[in-house]
Amino acid sequence: MKQATAPAAVATVELLTIPTEGVTGRQARGADCIWCADPLTAGGAILLGERIVDGVRQFPRGCRPCTGRTAYRALLDHAQDCATCRTEGGGCDKGHALQRLTKQGRAAA
Template sequence: MAHRTAARPAPAGRPPADFPAEVLPHLGMPALIALTADDAAGRTCIWGGRALPLAAAVDLGEHLLDGVLAFPQSCGPCIVRRATDALAVHSPDCPTCRDRERWTECTVGYGLLSAQRQGLRVGRGGCR
C-alpha cells in the first residue's frame, strides 16, 4: 500500500478483542493506508514488523478503509511499551484515573491497562 496521510477511519464492526476501541488513538496506531499487506492481514506486528504466530498476537480489531478490511495486530512487547507510554501521558491529567476509588471507570485508562496485560499474556519475543 502507498504511504500517505489519511484521516483515521472508525473501526468497522469489530473492536479489539481485549480492550475498548477508544484506546487505539492513544497507542499511536499507524494510519491504515500506511500498513503493508502483511500488517493489514495481521501477519506481522504493525509497529515492529515481526512475523506473528496467532498465539503471540494482540488483536487490534477489524478496520475498514476504502471498502477493504484490515486486521492489524501487535506483538506483546510492542503493545506493552505503547500502552505504558500512553498511560504515563493520560493518567496524570485524568481525574478519574487519579481517583483510587473510581480508576476502573475510565475507559481509556483501564483500557490501556487491559492492553498492557494482554501484551504480557501473549509472551515476550518482540520485534526489537
C-alpha cells in the first residue's frame, strides 16, 4: 500500500520568493539571512525549509524583519488571486501559512 503524502503545511520555501542567485555558503546553510545576509541568532531566525538549487541542498533561514516583509507581500499577492482568501474569513492553507509568517516577522526577536 502506498503511503499518502501527509497533508502537511505548505513548505515555506514554496510560499516566499527566496533568492537563488548570489547565495553565499553561509546563506545556503542558514547561518545568514537569505535576504539581507545578516548573521542569524537561533532566536531571531525563521526556518524557511529545505530546497535544492542546482543539485545542492540548502536550508535557508531569514531574519524576522525580512521574513515578515516578504510574507506580507506574498500574502497581498496571493489574496488577490485566491477566491477562498477573498471570500471566506478563514482563508486557505496557503493564506494561513503566509499570515503566520507575517506575524512571526512582526514578533519581537
